[in-house]
Amino acid sequence: MFVEINCPSCGEGSIRLEPELLLEGASFACDHCHASVAVAQESQSALKGGLAEFHKLRRQVSAIKAEEACLQ
Amino acid sequence: MAGPQNPGILSMAQQFSGLPMGALIGGPLMSAAEANSQMAMTQLEFMLSTCFIKQVTPATDKEPAVTNYEPIMVNMTLTSGVLTETPAVPPKGDNKGTPASTSVQQVVTNFALPLLTIIPLNSLAVDSVDVDFMMEVKSSASTSNSTDDKSNTSEAGGFTGSGGFGPFKVSVHGSVSHKSSSESKSDSHYKASNSATYNVKVHAGQLPLPKGVNIIIEAYAKNVTPIKMPTS
Numbered sequence: 001m002f003v004e005i006n007c008p009s010c011g012e013g014s015i016r017l018e019p020e021l022l023l024e025g026a027s028f029a030c031d032h033c034h035a036s037v038a039v040a041q042e043s044q045s046a047l048k049g050g051l052a053e054f055h056k057l058r059r060q061v062s063a064i065k066a067e068e069a070c071l072q
Numbered sequence: 073m074a075g076p077q078n079p080g081i082l083s084m085a086q087q088f089s090g091l092p093m094g095a096l097i098g099g100p101l102m103s104a105a106e107a108n109s110q111m112a113m114t115q116l117e118f119m120l121s122t123c124f125i126k127q128v129t130p131a132t133d134k135e136p137a138v139t140n141y142e143p144i145m146v147n148m149t150l151t152s153g154v155l156t157e158t159p160a161v162p163p164k165g166d167n168k169g170t171p172a173s174t175s176v177q178q179v180v181t182n183f184a185l186p187l188l189t190i191i192p193l194n195s196l197a198v199d200s201v202d203v204d205f206m207m208e209v210k211s212s213a214s215t216s217n218s219t220d221d222k223s224n225t226s227e228a229g230g231f232t233g234s235g236g237f238g239p240f241k242v243s244v245h246g247s248v249s250h251k252s253s254s255e256s257k258s259d260s261h262y263k264a265s266n267s268a269t270y271n272v273k274v275h276a277g278q279l280p281l282p283k284g285v286n287i288i289i290e291a292y293a294k295n296v297t298p299i300k301m302p303t304s
Contacts (some may be wrong), residue, residue: 001192008183009152019190027151035152040182043147050144050187053122060114064107 009035019051115193123188145184154179212265219258 001020007013013032022028027038039047120126124141131137153176163169 003190003192005185005189008150009181017190019192022190033152035150037148037150040147040149043145046144046187047146047190050122050146050191053118054191054193057114057118061111064110064114067107 007032007035008037009033019047019054023047023051119188119193123186123191143186143188146187146190147182147184150181150183151178152181153177206269206271208267208269210265210267212263214261214263216262217258217260219256222253222255 002016002018004014004016007015007030009030010033013030015028015030015037017028017037018026022039023044025038027036029036120141122144124143127140127142129138129140156175156177158170158173158175160172161167161170
């Protein structure tokens with residue numbers, strides 16, 4: 001469950017971010033210039049709230065998927 | 073094909089036409105499509121409520137109410153190595169001077185990413201739908217005719233005659249018989265069978281995110297550039 005962003009440092013490479021690990025303070029490096037990104041301390045709560053809502057959404061989607069599987 | 077050669081048997085096309093193929097194949101696909109549509113709506117609600125801040129400008133006498141969605145930004149720190157060259161210092165007097173040197177200095181830059189680009193929304197969709205079933209239709213027809221003829225004839229006859237003249241006496245006996253038998257048997261048998269197997273495989277792959285959402289995410293991702301944060 002990762003997302004990929006263009007490297008803001010070199011603009012050529014990409015950085016794969018794992019949101020859950022970002023919350024734990026991990027940093028992720030660009031595959032081209034090795035610049036690393038991490039979440040700033042002041043934004044930890046915004047990311048935490050967003051991910052909590054995302055987990056709720058996943059549960060809803062799982063329920064829809066299960067319902068759909070039963071219909072097949 | 074029904075015809076005089078093979079009576080009573082239907083073509084495969086005719087036999088399969090009775091099967092509810094539309095319901096068999098389309099049913100599971102329709103339910104998957106409905107599930108995806110339901111999920112798209114759920115994702116949209118999630119995006120608007122979680123990744124954006126809704127700002128409503130109330131209506132005035134001149135203008136109607138305006139709703140703006142401002143993305144929630146997550147501040148990130150970018151740490152990258154910067155090569156710093158220190159020029160050589162030529163010797164002067166007692167000072168021996170220093171040669172030129174290059175060092176790597178870690179520079180921390182702040183930038184902001186929209187929350188929408190960090191949440192892996194594309195991991196939510198119906199992964200795949202497989203409709204796989206096998207149908208076998210068999211039909212057979214047979215006709216049987218049997219004729220059995222048997223005839224027996226028999227005939228028999230005889231005669232007796234006698235005559236005499238004086239001391240002589242003559243007697244004649246005769247008989248004739250005839251027997252005939254004929255037997256004929258005719259057996260005709262017709263049997264036809266028709267069999268067909270249909271193996272139906274339908275695969276529907278993962279639905280990507282709606283194009284509009286992808287464009288928004290791409291636009292955000294492509295325009296991530298370091299900015300200087302104001303010093304506090």
